[in-house]
Amino acid sequence: MKRKLSLLLVLTLLCTLFVTPVSAAEAANYTEDQAVVAATSGSNYFSKITPKLNSLNGSSAMATLSSGSCSGNERSITSVSVNCRVSSGSSRYTLYVISPDGTTLSKSCGTSSTSYTFTGFNGEDPKGDWIIIIVSNGVVTTVTATLKVNYNYSF
């Protein structure tokens, strides 16, 4: 009798383990596409440098930087930073950044080389051309800017 009870218990446990892990409805809804989405998401970044930008007496100096190829199909910027290397003797200046969507934001900048972080682009797709503009507040400002854009992506 004890043997029969033990055998019944073992069979019940085996059924629990191997027969009913996923319902039919759940299995039907789990498509290959969802497996792809789950497997291919992540984060990436690109970094590009402008040529030397010279702004004289309030005139604008501008450079266009391409993102190059971006990962994923749906992307969301998590941070944008512009590292500005300022030449000695430069005046203070205003820095403008234009995203591929056309969103434009600015920062007031000093005369020392500094990295400026922008949060207003977060959520946008970084793919395409970015524009960097400087406008001197004084006689002359010379800056070389490095744009770095971090983003999340998914397929």
Add this chain to the structure above:
Amino acid sequence: MSIRIAGNSYGQQGYSSINVNSKQYKAAANEYLDAVIAEEAMMTPEQKMMYELMGGREAHMRNVMSNFNSDGDFIGPGGVVVPGMYHGKDGTVDRSTWQQIINVSDDARQKMFDNVKREFIQENGISNGDTTKRSKIFREYQLSVKKEERAKGTWTLQQYEGKYRSAMYAAVKAANPDWEPGQPFDSSILDGVTRESVESNLVQSGNQFVRKSIDYSV
């Protein structure tokens, strides 16, 4: 307000060629004038001389005024910025005020869909920032609607754009599970992916769209 630099008098009333009552000047002054005055006060004698030779503050203000249109909107050098797309100093305006879903016309959405499809085929599914025309699509859209709608509509259009691309990727992947972006594929696979079919599968969630399900007919 006026200050004296190298013997010349400056001030809003001292300009000979600037209409200080224009919206263009007021916007430029609001954006730059305090910083310009502060910079003038810190100039060395040599810098002041150079500044004067280049026309001083009047020339400076004329230069920065070219970044604004007659309505006082920031447009950048050569009009590179569409009015309504400049949000000022980063962080002063919360991006949630423009990152909103609004109604975007069928025509604008179709143009974006067509561009996504053209680029997806051309680049074999790779998102190539060097060749994309997406900024042109956004600019055309922005110029076709009222200034107040431009930033929100652009955000909305961008949300659609990502979903169009994902649908095309899913369709190609469903036809050939081994396919990877960059590999050629039969573009007729995308015949079954239409703007309407993608959008009918979307539902708004906050300031984004999410898919109701992920079933595509190929």
